[in-house]
Amino acid sequence: MKRVLLIIGGGIAAYKCLDLIRRLAERGIAVRCVMTKAAQEFITPLAVGAVSNERVATELFDLEGEREIGHIRLAREADLVVVAPATADLLARMAQGYANDLATAVLLATRAPVLAAPAMNPAMWTHRATKRNVRQLEADGVQFIGPNAGEMAEKGEAGVGRMAEVAELVTRIEALLTADGKEGGFGFLNVSTARSARPASSPLPLAGRHVLVTSGPTHEPIDPVRYIANRSSGKQGHALAVAARRLGARVTLISGPVQLPDPEGVEVRHVETAREMLEAVEAALPADVAVFAAAVADWRVAMPGAGKIKKAAGAAPPALVLVENPDILRTIAKRGARRPALVIGFAAETQDVVAYATAKRKAKGIDWIVANDVSEKSGVFGGDRNRVHLITADEVEDWPDMDKAEVADALLRRAGDYLAQSRESV
Ligand code: C5P
Numbered sequence: 001m002k003r004v005l006l007i008i009g010g011g012i013a014a015y016k017c018l019d020l021i022r023r024l025a026e027r028g029i030a031v032r033c034v035m036t037k038a039a040q041e042f043i044t045p046l047a048v049g050a051v052s053n054e055r056v057a058t059e060l061f062d063l064e065g066e067r068e069i070g071h072i073r074l075a076r077e078a079d080l081v082v083v084a085p086a087t088a089d090l091l092a093r094m095a096q097g098y099a100n101d102l103a104t105a106v107l108l109a110t111r112a113p114v115l116a117a118p119a120m121n122p123a124m125w126t127h128r129a130t131k132r133n134v135r136q137l138e139a140d141g142v143q144f145i146g147p148n149a150g151e152m153a154e155k156g157e158a159g160v161g162r163m164a165e166v167a168e169l170v171t172r173i174e175a176l177l178t179a180d181g182k183e184g185g186f187g188f189l190n191v192s193t194a195r196s197a198r199p200a201s202s203p204l205p206l207a208g209r210h211v212l213v214t215s216g217p218t219h220e221p222i223d224p225v226r227y228i229a230n231r232s233s234g235k236q237g238h239a240l241a242v243a244a245r246r247l248g249a250r251v252t253l254i255s256g257p258v259q260l261p262d263p264e265g266v267e268v269r270h271v272e273t274a275r276e277m278l279e280a281v282e283a284a285l286p287a288d289v290a291v292f293a294a295a296v297a298d299w300r301v302a303m304p305g306a307g308k309i310k311k312a313a314g315a316a317p318p319a320l321v322l323v324e325n326p327d328i329l330r331t332i333a334k335r336g337a338r339r340p341a342l343v344i345g346f347a348a349e350t351q352d353v354v355a356y357a358t359a360k361r362k363a364k365g366i367d368w369i370v371a372n373d374v375s376e377k378s379g380v381f382g383g384d385r386n387r388v389h390l391i392t393a394d395e396v397e398d399w400p401d402m403d404k405a406e407v408a409d410a411l412l413r414r415a416g417d418y419l420a421q422s423r424e425s426v
Pocket of ligand 1: 214274292293294295296297298325326327328329330344345346347348360
């Protein structure tokens with residue numbers, strides 16, 4: 001029987017946990033609950049205890065409870081820890097590694113994968129501090145579900161901040177608890193592969209492979225203080241590196257300038273320009289899989305100023321002469337013997353997404369291309385979600401709207417399958 005430790009945070013969405021516990025129990029999943037002090041303002045330990053059929057843990061220093069079952073045991077005995085609702089405060093404490101109550105102490109002590117379902121007011125969700133905490137937690141391996149857009153508990157307020165629905169939570173929890181984490185044709189992010197839920201004997205799909213990922217924008221200098229850049233956040237590229245690592249690969253991430261922390265367990269090379277990125281990619285070869293998610297500048301300034309270009313009174317503005325940057329993806333795809341077995345590109349388009357991307361796949365000589373709509377209305381640049389089409393030599397697959405982390409996981413699982421098949425067919 002699989003065991004979920006449900007950490008209930010202090011938000012109005014806490015009431016949904018009663019239904020969640022029931023739905024999980026119906027599926028034969030045992031649920032043990034920890035409630036924060038704030039959670040008890042919304043629902044009572046008595047109600048939670050009644051539906052879970054287990055004593056609810058609430059205190060870090062509970063003599064009776066510690067004798068019965070301490071926080072280390074709570075942490076160790078779970079196959080998956082679910083934090084729902086994950087409030088802004090709880091996320092902040094998790095990101096800092098606090099252990100000042102039972103919930104955070106358990107989260108610090110567990111080796112099981114952690115799934116957080118944030119719920120908060122939209123202003124709190126979009127606050128820089130919360131975003132920073134979420135980025136940190138993602139880099140630490142915590143997975144997220146939601147929040148969804150919709151009405152808030154506060155009258156008349158709407159936006160992104162509603163906790164994921166119980167049905168969504170159940171689906172994701174089941175997927176994470178299954179041995180290979182696969183669900184509905186898409187593999188979902190599966191920390192369990194790297195942690196406790198997967199049996200030790202089952203190999204990770206990318207074990208023994210070297211995966212190279214490019215991420216972020218490039219900065220092309222105009223002079224020592226100015227540069228040409230683009231709006232790429234690096235979120236998709238970094239998520240790819242994290243996913244590849246979790247799936248067992250040795251990962252080299254070559255990143256342009258981004259505001260993201262270096263993912264844990266990944267070798268990161270920081271570069272600024274397209275030419276530096278090409279050099280770093282070449283140096284990182286050979287690789288089994290290369291995923292080019294960076295938004296590389298197509299052009300650079302032919303002759304960047306050696307010193308800051310001065311504004312002279314009455315003089316015309318300087319003209320910038322641009323020259324083409326190397327196409328890193330195309331260069332590597334045509335590398336002959338050192339070409340990775342699977343070369344994947346991304347195509348960011350604002351119109352006729354699939355048609356342009358299909359042509360690009362052929363023109364660049366690559367195996368797969370992941371096409372996405374980056375028009376302003378899509379919210380892909382800088383956002384957390386992505387809706388992509390996977391274009392291979394044989395087909396075009398339209399994937400549903402997913403977290404960038406889920407896109408990364410699904411893509412790299414496919415890469416693992418591809419490599420396994422090509423090995424078999426040798
Ligand atoms: O031609 P376009 O820039 O749309 O192609 C996008 C794909 O090519 C992405 O995978 C991107 O990382 C890669 N690319 C590259 N080097 C460039 C331009 C694009 O690797 N100079």
